[in-house]
Amino acid sequence: MHQIPKTKTGIFSGSFNPIHIGHLALANYLCEYTKLDEVWFMVTPQNPLKKQTDLWNDDLRLALTRLAIEDYPHFQVSDFEFSLPRPSYSIHTLDKLKAVYPGREFYFIIGADNWYKIGKWYQSQRIIKENHILIYPRPGYPIKEEALPETVELIQSPMLEISSTFIRQALKEGKDIRYFLHPKVWEYINKNNIHSSAL
Numbered sequence: 001m002h003q004i005p006k007t008k009t010g011i012f013s014g015s016f017n018p019i020h021i022g023h024l025a026l027a028n029y030l031c032e033y034t035k036l037d038e039v040w041f042m043v044t045p046q047n048p049l050k051k052q053t054d055l056w057n058d059d060l061r062l063a064l065t066r067l068a069i070e071d072y073p074h075f076q077v078s079d080f081e082f083s084l085p086r087p088s089y090s091i092h093t094l095d096k097l098k099a100v101y102p103g104r105e106f107y108f109i110i111g112a113d114n115w116y117k118i119g120k121w122y123q124s125q126r127i128i129k130e131n132h133i134l135i136y137p138r139p140g141y142p143i144k145e146e147a148l149p150e151t152v153e154l155i156q157s158p159m160l161e162i163s164s165t166f167i168r169q170a171l172k173e174g175k176d177i178r179y180f181l182h183p184k185v186w187e188y189i190n191k192n193n194i195h196s197s198a199l
Contacts (some may be wrong), residue, residue: 112141
């Protein structure tokens with residue numbers, strides 16, 4: 001019997017605090033230039049390595065991410081981690097995803113900077129051994145492809161060095177940064193007078 005191939009789904013996990021064009025351009029590249037069929041923006045409710053007070057509220061970050069990706073068929077937004085125990089550990093998320101979606105083959109997307117410190121992550125060896133991992137480049141974090149485990153692949157995507165911290169600070173200062181954000185996100189932020197404070 002012919003086996004239906006699994007959908008190759010990239011998991012782009014992050015605070016998206018807020019989502020910006022750097023996130024979108026990277027995910028766009030991954031869908032168009034790699035084996036991935038789609039990318040899920042996995043909005044994280046609480047990153048164990050980040051201060052909770054720095055986060056905009058969960059519903060706002062989800063809403064802005066949905067606005068940013070709604071026109072592109074290969075993107076989805078997921079609040080999957082919102083129903084999992086907090087803080088969110090990647091190994092728990094990946095285990096649960098594989099259990100709930102057996103028809104998908106998941107690829108965990110991380111930056112080279114995070115690859116450098118993955119040894120500090122909860123059950124990091126199991127993350128590497130049991131999952132496909134795609135690393136995207138970050139300046140100052142060179143990756144030797146030949147030294148990577150067989151489950152890990154380096155993607156040669158363009159580097160857009162924009163941070164959500166920069167976005168929040170610029171909004172706080174009243175800067176017009178419309179070209180750093182999806183137009184619908186920029187419109188929503190202005191219409192609702194959102195700035196850098198946690199909401």
